[in-house]
Amino acid sequence: MDDKFFVGANKGLNILFTLITFALLLYASFYYSAQVAEQNNNRSAEAFRNIADQASGLLQEKIKPFPQLLRSTRGLVLGNADLQPSQWSAYVNSLSLNYESLGIIGLTYTESVFDYQLESYLEKREVMFPKFKIFPDGVREEYMVELYFAPEEISARVRGFDIAVEKHRRQAALLSRQTGLMTLTHPISLLPTDAHSLDYLLLIPVYEDSWHPDISLMAETDGQFKGWVTIGFSLTRLVQAVLEETNHPIRVRVFDNRLPDRAAYDSEPTQDDRTTAQNKVLKSIISLGDQPLTLHISPKAGSLYAEEAATYEQESLVLGTVTAPRPFGRGFQLLRQQPARGRIYASLHWQEPTVLRPLV
Structure with a gap:
């Protein structure tokens, strides 16, 4: 009876340990993937800001x-x-x-x-x-x-x-x-x-x-x-000269506050504003005489910089989720071996029953 309890308890602990290990590895995979995605997003945003600053600066230099x-x-x-x-x-x-x-x-x-x-x-x-x-x-x-x-x-x-x-x-x-x-x-x-x-x-x-x-x-x-x-x-x-000289997939809009309802100029007039995240729009002011004009520089639709910020980096997430179940499978393999181990344990500790013979 004690042997069966011992084997059952070990089996339960192994299952619990395997599940905890699997959960921790899965969490680590998602966490690592999120960190990689954040780094990639930051690099992409920084690269776009540099491009937008370059375009804005070039336009400023021309006027x-x-x-x-x-x-x-x-x-x-x-x-x-x-x-x-x-x-x-x-x-x-x-x-x-x-x-x-x-x-x-x-x-x-x-x-x-x-x-x-x-x-x-x-x-x-x-x-x-x-x-x-x-x-x-x-x-x-x-x-x-x-x-x-x-x-x-x-x-x-x-x-x-x-x-x-x-x-x-x-x-x-x-x-x-x-x-x-x-x-x-x-x-x-x-x-x-x-x-x-x-x-x-x-x-x-x-x-x-x-x-x-x-x-x-x-x-x-x-x-x-x-x-x-x-x-x-x-x-x-x-603006067209700037776009040709920078040779980057960007959209430039010019806003004149005397025309409040629309952009005075849009290099991509057919692009839907809703496709551009606000955190990917660089704004700057150019002043001519007494009148400021506002530039909105954003990624061109379909370009690499226009992609939505990823929550997880796909490659590392796939790799992590594929490798995480391995210990889980190994744990069940060990569990399948438990009955055999129990039989070995029982055979080692089994004794022939003592038979009392009557006195002659």
Whole structure:
């Protein structure tokens, strides 16, 4: 009886020990797999942040020259009482601008002409540029006339264009004159062949030292205020240039807080926002004049960086769950050997029964 109890108790303890060992090994497998997955997720997130920082920094570098370019061009205008075409050409050539890479559509000097000045202004400009005219036709209180343009190949086509006919350009020009500050228009269209291009005009006022923003309109018309230097650029071209140069699967969206309902630009307009985890969206600000623009840089759908963060690393988890049952199986193998061991134990301790013989 004691032998059977001993064998049964050992069998129960072996089962318990085997189950505990199996549970511990299984837990260790899941824990290790989770740690590996976390390390992989962190490496992937860090790699994406580096890519996003690189793209954001490159875009910042491309627009960084714009304010200085406007100021130097204003200095050219103020340094010449009546800027001549040869002076403009020499200045533009000295800049050696890569218009495509910088996304620049045009650099201009735009003059302010009030209605009562129009006749004398046209006579003066026709001497310099035969057949000069302001277009589109129409009577306006003030004309904002593009006189010089770079690149010069298209100067003849745009010279005389009145930017005041388009409300966003007119509003930005007036605000720039009122404040004396660099001003960015609302999104406009500067590329007629690309209706989806996100374009802007950045303006800086040109005035003599004695002029200041709160001066009277009479002083403005007396020639102290001359006009504006402007840079028209395509943010679409800028972003596309950055994407080509970085050559990474990323999505870039540009948000203008004056357009609150949607992104002003999206390099992947068909991508569903819900497919991008918020912790994989890098946000940065670029400022042009008085207007901040917000960049959202995220992984492109289908790319390695767009994958959801894994809770467990599959390979290590599979390996762990495959190897964990081995001790479990070994334990049952030992248990199957218990009856044989019991028989051996019993045979070693078994004695012939003592038979009492009667006394004769």
